[in-house]
Amino acid sequence: MKPLIEVKDLHVSLQAQGEVIRAVRHVNFTLYEGERLGIVGESGCGKTILMKSLLQLLPPAATVDSGEIWYQGTDLVKLSEKQLQKIRGKEIGMIFQDPMTSLNPTLKIGYQIAEGYLRHFPQVTKKEADARALELLKQVGIPDPELRLQQYPHLLSGGMRQRAVIALALAAKPSVLIADEPTTALDVTIQAQILDLLHHLQKDMSTLLITHDLSLVAAFCDRVLVMYAGQIVEEAEVGELFARPQHPYTQRLLQSIPRIDGKGEKLFPIAGSPPDLSASLQGCAFCSRCTDAMNICRTETPPLFELPSQKTRCWLLDPRRKQ
């Protein structure tokens, strides 16, 4: 498989009330052509900051401290704002969590989609762009697409708005689609519809799905990165991750979530909460919540150990331990 996006040793920090929060640390990953890659983690783990840094859409308080993001032979970190605008939407499309705030409330749906298309294909006529908008609304399964083109976002339900946002993201036929919690704001029956739609659309794109919901990853992705406290702690094929999770955090996370198909008497929560990333972290970020923590875990940050089937950031998997 051909690599499409390669992230190399990325560090992103945030300035907040005089403190520096190291939101993304030592992140390396590759998104391959045609792949569905999931990034899973809890709130504050840095997954959204990571996703926003890919297209340099970071809030003003955030900066990329070091690292490279390679796409088609260019390092996106080094591009100017003008150069980035040619990539955003055209090469890499995005869907955000809240479909209401991703749409401009004062512009008609059809106009917003056509605008995105015209921006990247200036030679196209207005009429052609309108036709493309209609075609896209049909593609994402919005009922009465002709009517919806003429409507403002507030007249659409949450599920329909998310479909419109997806249509917008697809307008310029990007080769990568980044979806940040695309179904979190939606009801489960609507979530099922949107997942179904993403499945259908995925055929000629690579997708990066960012979510807190391991079940979504199981249902949608080929490969998954687990993030904790700004780092990738585990990377594996989806089947492997769920069958044989290696990192204690992944293991505990899987035990703490309820399953619809199994009756359980008790859930096993993870005690405590994630560490404060403003404090200078020593050792493994998970060690304060880990029941298997050893002395070394408190003093030295573990590297990502390469196992036959996955990569895991945990001292327990240090090959030197197995005599």
Place this chain on the structure above:
Amino acid sequence: MLAPRSSEETVIIVKNLHFKYSSSKGDIRAVDDVSFEIPEGKTLGLVGESGCGKSTLGRLLLRLHEPTEGEVLFDGNNIFSFSPSELKKWRQEAQMIFQDPYASLNPRMTAEDIIAEPLKIHGIDIDPGIIAKTFQQVSLNPQHRSRYPHEFSGGQRQRIGIARALILNPRFIVCDEPIAALDVSVQAQIVNLLKELQQQMGLTYLFISHDLRMIRYIADEVAVMYLGKIVEKAPTEMLFQNPLHPYTQALLSAIPLPDPVAEKKRTRIVLAGEVPSPLHPPKGCGFCSRCPKVMDVCKNTVPPLKEVEPGHFVSCHFVKY
């Protein structure tokens, strides 16, 4: 006067409860002829998607709204006929835990003041020992008593909300989406805490959630709501093993499993369309516009909620009795 309570009693009996919102565009029947009971020490899980009326129903049970019709009996007394003084006294017995642990705590009050406020309102002496005990009950460190809400994590804040609901030693608590705003690893902490407290104190819960996965862990009985009506109600395992209403079946199938192997084998029922506007509900069964099994009769006649096996109620023309 409040009737004396006997043990083994049903704490809450809801009878033909209706609640209508009036808007400029017409009436919305947020709660439409709902009846159920919750026995002492048990949990009724109430599930449904946004706008189905589940929160309105929860608030009606605490008399935070006045119903259009129907009654809620608490120990046999209709809470809607309480006098103001009876109502205030009863409020000690019935409490609420809210969804958003950020919005439901006053940011200018310390944890201790928040937890003690119900005592103040009810004119009960504030005993520091009781406060410390309540902190411990919800696994909060009593040394953090003078901290402000922003100094706590989301899970800890929800513990403060739970402590505030517990301090008056209530018997009934409406938990309105108490874990929806929390991280997955913390959700399990809170659900386990609520279960432990129930066992220790014999609490009765109405647990409102859109998350059927958690409902299975906490509820003894589950009621599924759609467009203001209960469409199916059954003991928890019966509902999960043998869901009969097409909506319940779709809801269960819509939730992905944290298991890629099982996911590949499943066939998901994807419902077409969306919940109809409550301003213009369908004439017959509320679900008929999205139901994969819809028949002609569904479009004209509202199906009654019928008991199809002991304890299992369904409102669907398709289910044979």
